Amino acid sequence: MREHELELIAALAEGRLEDETDARALLASSEEARAEFEAQVSALTALSATSPVMMSPTERAGLHRDIWTELHSPMPVPSTPSSKPWYYRWMPVAAGMFVLVGLVAVLSQDGLETFVAADQGAAVTTSLASSETTDAVAEELDGGDDSGGGEAGGETVTESPTNTVAEAGDGDASAQAPPAAAAFYSAEADELREDEESRSLQLGGLSTTELADCLERAGLDGYEVREANPTPDDQGDPDADVPEEAVPYLAAIPSGEELATAEVVFVALETCEVIHVDR
Amino acid sequence: MTTPAQEAELLARVVDGDHDAFTEIMRSHEDRVFSVCLRIMGNRDQALDATQETFLTTFRKAGQFKGNSALGTWIYRIAVNTCYDQLRKQKRRKTDPMPDHLDPTDHSAQDAVDAAGLRPEIRRALAAIPEDFRTAVILSDIEGMGLPEVAEILEIPVGTVKSRVFRGRRLLAGELGNQSV
Numbered sequence: 133m134r135e136h137e138l139e140l141i142a143a144l145a146e147g148r149l150e151d152e153t154d155a156r157a158l159l160a161s162s163e164e165a166r167a168e169f170e171a172q173v174s175a176l177t178a179l180s181a182t183s184p185v186m187m188s189p190t191e192r193a194g195l196h197r198d199i200w201t202e203l204h205s206p207m208p209v210p211s212t213p214s215s216k217p218w219y220y221r222w223m224p225v226a227a228g229m230f231v232l233v234g235l236v237a238v239l240s241q242d243g244l245e246t247f248v249a250a251d252q253g254a255a256v257t258t259s260l261a262s263s264e265t266t267d268a269v270a271e272e273l274d275g276g277d278d279s280g281g282g283e284a285g286g287e288t289v290t291e292s293p294t295n296t297v298a299e300a301g302d303g304d305a306s307a308q309a310p311p312a313a314a315a316f317y318s319a320e321a322d323e324l325r326e327d328e329e330s331r332s333l334q335l336g337g338l339s340t341t342e343l344a345d346c347l348e349r350a351g352l353d354g355y356e357v358r359e360a361n362p363t364p365d366d367q368g369d370p371d372a373d374v375p376e377e378a379v380p381y382l383a384a385i386p387s388g389e390e391l392a393t394a395e396v397v398f399v400a401l402e403t404c405e406v407i408h409v410d411r
Numbered sequence: 412m413t414t415p416a417q418e419a420e421l422l423a424r425v426v427d428g429d430h431d432a433f434t435e436i437m438r439s440h441e442d443r444v445f446s447v448c449l450r451i452m453g454n455r456d457q458a459l460d461a462t463q464e465t466f467l468t469t470f471r472k473a474g475q476f477k478g479n480s481a482l483g484t485w486i487y488r489i490a491v492n493t494c495y496d497q498l499r500k501q502k503r504r505k506t507d508p509m510p511d512h513l514d515p516t517d518h519s520a521q522d523a524v525d526a527a528g529l530r531p532e533i534r535r536a537l538a539a540i541p542e543d544f545r546t547a548v549i550l551s552d553i554e555g556m557g558l559p560e561v562a563e564i565l566e567i568p569v570g571t572v573k574s575r576v577f578r579g580r581r582l583l584a585g586e587l588g589n590q591s592v
Contacts, residue, residue: 142577168581175580178536178587179552183528185446191459195441198463203430203470335543338499341492344566356571387568 133164141165145172222349229405309398309407312375316364321396321410324359324383335360338401343382349404352397355384362401381407413439418482425473433473437466440483443554444490450549451494453534461497465490480563487556488564491546498542536586544579551576 137158144155158165187195309317335343335357343357360382364374380401385394398408413421424432444465449458468489476485529537537545550561551572558576562569 138577139573142573171581171584172577174584174587175548176552178530178533178583179548181530182533182553185449185528186442187445187459191455192441195445195459195463196437199437199466200430202463202467203433340495340543340565340567341488356567388570 133162133168137165138168141169142172145169145176219349310375310377313377313379314408316375316378317381317398317408318410320359320361320383320398324396325392325394338362338382346382346399346401346404347384350397350399350406352384352399352406354387355397356387357382357384358391358396359383360401379407413482415478415481419478422473422476422482425470433470436469436482436486440486441466443483444486447487447490447550447554448494449528450553451491451546452497453529453538457497461490461493464493464497468493481560484560484563487550488566491550491564495542532587532590535590536583539586540579540582544575544582547572547575548579548583552580 140149140155140158143149144152144159149155159169338360340357343360347353347355347357362380364378364380381398382401384397384399385391396410397406398410399405400407421432421436425436441462445458445462448461448465449455452458452461465486469486472489476482480488537548540548546565547561550556550564551558556564558569558572561576562572565572567575
């Protein structure tokens, strides 16, 4: 069913429509629409029977006591915003990664390892899926200073972070991650798309704030998280073939798009960098 | 209801260490924070812990509030994330991976049922649906928050909230139907 039809059904079930003609016509013409409507009404009816909850006077007094005890004992002071935005720390790393990815995309489809080994002396690992890459590039650019503060090692950023997915998508997406890991991520993307209806949203116990922060740092504005997997090597299936190069990740798609046809972007949880794009 | 300017002034006083201002903020929002925490946690003690942690975090981060949303929305966002964090810690600590109130087969948790203001079958049905859908349904349909406010709290687009609420209700209805079979 189309999105506007589902919205119409929801509005009818919630009693928000001034004119129910279109909604009633939809129900009359579609058995699926009637089933959806009945499910919405059933759930709303059940939920309307919930009782309001309040703290008892004892609970309230205990809450206040505990809070003030905590606040009074080591004289906490509310934190003030730091003088520089949080992303200043990551700008040198982001600058280095964008330059590296851009050079790879221009120079070679499959020569990332060869290029880095030949020209850099293999100090930087080739796998964007490895957290060592971030540290190595940071050292290359900052001379080991990871305190951030915006003092990049001479590299200037011209690309916007939002170019990350486009750059990652140029050419062979598997150049982002080692082939074995890329195949693993692609298989995960296929599984995600196939099980859209029956599969529950798996966030691996991570908070939405953490995941949203990671999306933002990856430059994925307008994307939404569909899955997070902090332990890809612990799939619960002893026969699962998880390559060693696979790292903890989140999978995101453009907001508002159908999962079945959307591109799935994989972001490493440790570095919040795009490691694979599956289309 | 306080205006944005009044909220900003209150927070500025909190940053300066004015505990009376913080008391005023607490009294304005503690009931709803507790209600949200109780619906998510399903246990009064855990909800009180989460409520306490929420306000402690609010106090500590008062200087970081940017005013992009209403103060209440910001506090409820902290509350939801605090509950998620506590549920995650519980799952790691316990040998049984699911807290009692989230175990749909645990019929012994009758206290949690009444304490959370939910009928047993609704509690079990909610426990059986994915966490993100469950939270969206709790905030929208039980707490009565508007979709834009839920979107701000969960830091997701309004369209995603609509989708999660719609699908959450659908799944909830399915679970309730299964229980009645």
